[in-house]
Amino acid sequence: MSLLALDNVSVSFGGVAAVRAATMRVEAGEIRGLIGPNGAGKTSLINAITGIVRPDSGSIAFAEQPITALPPDLISARGIGRTFQHVELFRDETVLDNVLTGLYSHHVYGVAAAIVGFGRARQVEADARREAAALLEAFELAPLAGAPVRDLPFGIQKRVDLARALAVRPRMLLLDEPISGMSEAEADAAVATIRALARERDITLLVVEHNMRVMMRLAARITVMHQGGIIAEGTPGEIRGNRLVVDAYLGDKDDHA
Amino acid sequence: MRLSHVLIAIAAAPAVALPLFGSSYQIYLAELILINVVAAIGLNLLTGNCGQISLCHASLMAIGAYTTALLTTRFAVTYALALPAGIVVTTLLGASLGYPARRLSGLYLALVTLGFLEVVSIVIEEFPDLTGGVRGLKLAKLEFAGWPLNAGALYYFVLGVTVLAIRAGWGLQHSRYGRAFDTVRQSVIVAQALAIPPARTKLLAFSIAAAFAGLAGGLFTAVVGFIDPTEFDISASLRQITFIAVGGLGSVWGSVVGAVVLTLLPETLRGAKEYSDVVYGVILLGALVLAPKGIVGSLALLLGRFHGGKARLP
Amino acid sequence: MTGRIALQLALSGLSVGSIYAIVALSLAIPFKASRVLNFAQGELVTLGAYIALVLTSYGLPYAVIVPATLLIAAAFGLLIERLVIRPIVDAPEFTLVIATFALGLIIRALIRIHWQDNVYFLPAPYAGAAFAIGPLRVNPSYLVIIGTTAVLVALLVLFFARTKLGKAMRAVSFNPIAARLMGIRVSTVFGSAWALSAAIGALAGLLLAPVIGINPELGHLISKALVAAVIGGFGSLGGALFGGLLLGVLETYAGAMFGAAFKEIIPFAILIAILLVRPQGLWGATHARV
Numbered sequence: 001m002s003l004l005a006l007d008n009v010s011v012s013f014g015g016v017a018a019v020r021a022a023t024m025r026v027e028a029g030e031i032r033g034l035i036g037p038n039g040a041g042k043t044s045l046i047n048a049i050t051g052i053v054r055p056d057s058g059s060i061a062f063a064e065q066p067i068t069a070l071p072p073d074l075i076s077a078r079g080i081g082r083t084f085q086h087v088e089l090f091r092d093e094t095v096l097d098n099v100l101t102g103l104y105s106h107h108v109y110g111v112a113a114a115i116v117g118f119g120r121a122r123q124v125e126a127d128a129r130r131e132a133a134a135l136l137e138a139f140e141l142a143p144l145a146g147a148p149v150r151d152l153p154f155g156i157q158k159r160v161d162l163a164r165a166l167a168v169r170p171r172m173l174l175l176d177e178p179i180s181g182m183s184e185a186e187a188d189a190a191v192a193t194i195r196a197l198a199r200e201r202d203i204t205l206l207v208v209e210h211n212m213r214v215m216m217r218l219a220a221r222i223t224v225m226h227q228g229g230i231i232a233e234g235t236p237g238e239i240r241g242n243r244l245v246v247d248a249y250l251g252d253k254d255d256h257a
Numbered sequence: 258m259r260l261s262h263v264l265i266a267i268a269a270a271p272a273v274a275l276p277l278f279g280s281s282y283q284i285y286l287a288e289l290i291l292i293n294v295v296a297a298i299g300l301n302l303l304t305g306n307c308g309q310i311s312l313c314h315a316s317l318m319a320i321g322a323y324t325t326a327l328l329t330t331r332f333a334v335t336y337a338l339a340l341p342a343g344i345v346v347t348t349l350l351g352a353s354l355g356y357p358a359r360r361l362s363g364l365y366l367a368l369v370t371l372g373f374l375e376v377v378s379i380v381i382e383e384f385p386d387l388t389g390g391v392r393g394l395k396l397a398k399l400e401f402a403g404w405p406l407n408a409g410a411l412y413y414f415v416l417g418v419t420v421l422a423i424r425a426g427w428g429l430q431h432s433r434y435g436r437a438f439d440t441v442r443q444s445v446i447v448a449q450a451l452a453i454p455p456a457r458t459k460l461l462a463f464s465i466a467a468a469f470a471g472l473a474g475g476l477f478t479a480v481v482g483f484i485d486p487t488e489f490d491i492s493a494s495l496r497q498i499t500f501i502a503v504g505g506l507g508s509v510w511g512s513v514v515g516a517v518v519l520t521l522l523p524e525t526l527r528g529a530k531e532y533s534d535v536v537y538g539v540i541l542l543g544a545l546v547l548a549p550k551g552i553v554g555s556l557a558l559l560l561g562r563f564h565g566g567k568a569r570l571p
Numbered sequence: 572m573t574g575r576i577a578l579q580l581a582l583s584g585l586s587v588g589s590i591y592a593i594v595a596l597s598l599a600i601p602f603k604a605s606r607v608l609n610f611a612q613g614e615l616v617t618l619g620a621y622i623a624l625v626l627t628s629y630g631l632p633y634a635v636i637v638p639a640t641l642l643i644a645a646a647f648g649l650l651i652e653r654l655v656i657r658p659i660v661d662a663p664e665f666t667l668v669i670a671t672f673a674l675g676l677i678i679r680a681l682i683r684i685h686w687q688d689n690v691y692f693l694p695a696p697y698a699g700a701a702f703a704i705g706p707l708r709v710n711p712s713y714l715v716i717i718g719t720t721a722v723l724v725a726l727l728v729l730f731f732a733r734t735k736l737g738k739a740m741r742a743v744s745f746n747p748i749a750a751r752l753m754g755i756r757v758s759t760v761f762g763s764a765w766a767l768s769a770a771i772g773a774l775a776g777l778l779l780a781p782v783i784g785i786n787p788e789l790g791h792l793i794s795k796a797l798v799a800a801v802i803g804g805f806g807s808l809g810g811a812l813f814g815g816l817l818l819g820v821l822e823t824y825a826g827a828m829f830g831a832a833f834k835e836i837i838p839f840a841i842l843i844a845i846l847l848v849r850p851q852g853l854w855g856a857t858h859a860r861v
Contacts (some may be wrong), residue, residue: 028470054447081450090439101436105452111461114432115425121432128433168451179548310665312672357847363664366609368797369846372839375794379839383832436858492676498669531683538677545666545673 001064003028003172003204004049004080009058011044018044020228021058026172031198031205033219033236035212037248040225042208046174049206050082051075063171077105081170083161085177091150094143095160098149099132103168107131135163139193155186159193166197168199172204187211191218216240224248271423272416276409284412288480290520291419292473296425297500297512304498306435307462308442309358312494313370316377317467319489321347321474323381323388326484330396336479337402343478343480344471351467353458374491381486394484406479413475426509429465438462439507492534493548500539505553514552572828575706578598580823587818589720590775595803596727597771603744604764607656607786611675612772613790614682619773620780620789621682624691629729633696640777641770648769652762660761673804674789683787693704693780716778723774724812731808736763744806777798795822798842804852813854 002025011019019041036042047053049060051072058151060068067075072187076082089098107128113121136142139159149157158178165173178194179187191214209215215222216236224232224239226248232239239245275287300314325343328334334342359367381388388394399406406414422559429435437458440448444456478484496519504515519540523533598612609615622643626636655674659666703708731737742750743760751757780791799818803810818838826834845852 050450052449071454072446073452073454076450076452084447084450088444090443093439097436101440102451103451104433104437104440107433109433111429111434111465114434115428117424117428117432121428125432164451304665308665310668357843361846361850364668365846365850367668368801369843371794371797372842372846375839376836376843379832379835383835491672495669495672495676501674502669529684531680534676534680535684538673541673542655542670542677545662545670546655549662549666552813 002026003030003063005061006045006049006060007059009045009048009055009060011041011048011053011055013044017228019048019055022225023075024223024230024233026204026206028171028204029198029202031195031218031220033215033222034206034225035210035222035239036225040248041228042225043176044228045225046082046176046206046208049075050080050174058090068133069186076168076170076240079169079171079174080174081165081168083158083165083176083178084176085180087154087157087161089149089157089160089164092148094146094148095152096129096132096136096145098160098162099135099146099167100128102164103128103131106167106169132167135167138197139163154181155190156234158182158190162193162197166201166203168201172206175205175207175209177209178207179182179209179211187214194218214247244252276412281408284408285480286520286524288412288415288476290517291415292476292480293497293500293516293520294419295476296424296473296497297504297516298422298509299466299473300400300497301501301504301506301509301512302426302429302435302438302469303462303466305501305508305511306430306442307438307459309459309462310363310367311354311370311463311466312367312498313354313374313377314466314470314497315489315491315493316374316543317347317351317470317484318474318477318493319377319381319484320350320436322477322484322489323394323470324471324477325473325475326394326396327387329399329478330394335402336399336406340475340479343475344468347471347474348464348468351470352460352464354467355463358459358463359456364434372493378486378490379469385502388486389484391486393486396478396482396484399479411479418472418476422472423509423513426469426512429567430507430509434458434461492537495541496537499537499544501551502541503544503548503551505551505555505557508551508553508557511551513551518552573624576827579707580827581820582707582709582713584820584823585718585816586710586819587823588799588816590718590779590792590815591795591799592812592815593723593771593775593778594793595815596723596808597768597775598793598796598800599712599806599808599811600740600768600771601652601761601764603808604740604849605656605660605761607660608805609765609768610668610671610793611678612652612796613793614675615644615648615772615790616676616776616779616792617682617771617785617787618647619680620653620693620785621686621776622773623693623777623780624785627693631847635692637777640773644773645766645770648766648772649762651769652730652765654820656765657758657761670821679787679790686787688787690784690786691718692784693777695781712778712782716782719774719778720812724808725770727808736760741765795838798838798846800852801845801850802852803854807852807854810854814852 004026006022006024009019009022010017022045034042044053048055051067051070055068059066062078062080065078067078107124109121109124113119133142136145140198141159141161141163144156149160175194179190182190195204196206197219207218208255219236221234222239223230223235231244231248232242234242272287276284296314296318300311303309303311321343324346325339328339329336354370354373358366361369364438393417437453438452440453441455441458448455448458500515500519501512503519504513505511523536544551550558594612594616595687598609602608619640623636626639651674659670697711697715699711701708701860731741739750739755739760740763741747742753742755747757775791795818799814800811802817803814822834822837825837
């Protein structure tokens with residue numbers, strides 16, 4: 001069955017409907033795009049999936065388990081990770097420490113062990129550091145391991161954010177505007193990286209992105225939202241020719257197609 | 258970290274040798290400093306690392322002090338048992354603050370802790386048969402599992418416990434829990450995205466802070482021999498906050514430096530409590546406005562800039 | 572409890588509640604304007620009382636002392652806003668909370684250094700023996716407190732509704748960016764809000780002084796005022812009044828019915844309960860904003 005299943009999900013804030021009766025299925029192994037003009041409800045949909053907002057109605061299931069009313073940290077623990085549009089890294093901490101934070105749930109030891117320090121805690125910490133180092137290697141961040149994030153260019157910060165999200169070992173990753181703020185060369189490199197990681201690590205991706213060019217190359221299937229509802233779903237070719245999609249975007253000039 | 262090991266050894270040497278050449282007042286003062294260090298470490302983990310404002314840390318210390326005092330004085334329990342009992346009681350009560358911390362933050366949480374402080378003060382006052390009320394509680398001579406605690410033994414006991422507390426605080430700060438604390442402080446949403454449970458993390462932080470406060474309170478009982486409830490009022494809580502704000506938020510060594518420097522400072526001023534309050538207030542205000550990173554934090558920043566290296570506080 | 576006692580308690584409850592309301596109002600004004608909760612407000616109440624004391628020692632008549640105290644206190648409020656609050660207004664909440672606490676500590680300690688813990692009395696022309704109105708014994712100070720609060724509230728309503736500065740304050744509290752764009756000098760508004768708040772605090776000090784005497788711990792009632800503000804909802808003027816009066820009455824009845832210890836604890840029990848259950852306060856339910 002589908003990895004992620006949304007059924008009639010509605011989200012509203014103070015009487016305004018942000019998402020209206022959204023139904024969608026994301027299959028395991030997919031790279032799915034989520035697009036739509038500003039205000040279409042993409043962020044609210046993502047927030048509903050990650051548990052930050054609670055849908056007014058409808059249900060969300062992940063790996064066939066309902067996750068609709070779960071707190072966000074439990075949903076993350078179930079295997080849904082995410083990156084952030086504005087990166088949200090800890091600026092005063094090093095690249096390594098940021099990525100290490102993502103390994104919280106996978107390298108576990110108790111408070112007593114932490115207080116004692118040597119023994120179990122030290123062993124588990126060493127394992128965690130090894131895994132973090134491997135992640136940095138995979139993203140070509142190893143030489144920057146000890147650098148504080150605040151000094152790094154935005155494109156590199158995005159890679160750190162991605163590495164950190166992967167540290168959670170998600171089955172599905174929600175990428176929130178992964179290409180925004182990048183130059184064209186950086187964007188192309190990022191697309192290659194993202195596709196490679198999806199393939200190599202067997203992670204399903206749901207990508208929210210405004211950059212049409214990138215989206216068309218990255219996603220196998222695309223879901224289009226407009227004014228809170230899902231108006232189309234299909235391959236990039238199908239979406240490009242879809243009247244409804246074109247009309248929705250003609251009303252909004254922010255996106256580059 | 259080898260240089261810092263040397264520095265620690267240099268700083269620790271007089272501390273270890275003190276009973277040999279120091280006056281009994283100096284030993285007493287050193288014990289008070291050590292007690293403040295213990296309390297500050299707990300508060301720093303809660304406020305500096307986990308970002309939760311607590312105005313009632315002094316009340317938690319009072320709970321530890323009174324529990325240990327009552328067990329030894331009223332119920333003739335040996336200090337060896339009364340001290341851990343005090344820690345347990347304080348930890349349980351302090352953990353209760355984790356509940357409002359689930360939904361409240363910043364200002365509102367500060368108000369809850371203020372309410373807690375007031376309630377503890379009132380309970381102390383209104384049950385004088387138990388607590389001695391406003392007149393305080395005088396303590397019996399303490400013995401540790403049969404051995405009387407004389408001046409030298411007590412000092413080394415307090416010193417040893419403090420060293421263990423520093424080690425424990427350091428261990429926690431550099432563990433996954435320290436990272437969880439820092440994450441929750443900076444962004445609850447990021448914490449949730451990384452499968453770090455914010456509510457449980459805050460609860461842990463409050464519990465740990467309470468445990469350190471309870472320990473500090475229990476040590477206070479042994480060192481001071483008389484509990485004056487006005488020692489644990491809001492200005493006492495503020496003094497502890499000054500320790501960590503000036504020493505360095507989020508750093509165990511910041512707690513140590515802050516507590517040592519700011520406990521010694523009023524001694525050099527040699528004045529009444531009011532003068533020390535003014536000095537504390539001014540230093541705190543100055544630190545908040547001018548040096549938000551504290552002594553240790555500012556040093557770390559300077560050193561970091563110097564060789565572009567690690568940004569994590571020791 | 573007889574009707575007469577109930578009325579008697581209500582009167583004293585309203586009187587103490589009025590003081591809470593005044594202090595809660597003085598907290599609400601800078602909170603609405605600059606989103607800073609001034610934990611030193613209690614010390615501004617105390618300061619007001621001591622300023623009046625000093626002026627009394629110069630032999631000035633009461634009619635001069637009152638406005639002079641308010642003006643001097645307002646100047647203090649302005650000074651605090653410029654020197655302490657302005658530099659840290661963008662800092663994280665921890666800094667703001669602790670900074671105002673530190674300020675309060677400094678003021679209280681300075682007062683103690685100069686005047687020690689002695690209790691001084693402020694002679695007020697209206698203070699006197701209780702007299703009878705019907706079955707009740709009425710302390711004239713209570714009447715003055717309640718009456719002054721009523722007048723203060725009326726003046727504040729007029730101030731915020733009709734005067735340019737008052738309307739500017741409301742605009743800034745609603746949306747500081749838009750207010751700035753409309754040409755309102757936000758720094759002037761902030762300064763005025765703190766000056767006004769200090770003056771109102773000093774007024775509470777003036778009213779309290781003849782009743783319980785002037786001592787450095789007067790500011791402790793800020794804890795109760797905070798409870799009142801939480802009951803009513805932070806930043807709401809109507810809430811401050813509602814919360815203060817309700818707290819005063821509840822506290823007084825609780826004390827009469829269950830004893831002194833209960834009376835002490837009940838405000839903080841209410842504080843914690845409301846923060847757990849409905850942190851935005853009770854008043855906000857019926858009124859959108861005041």
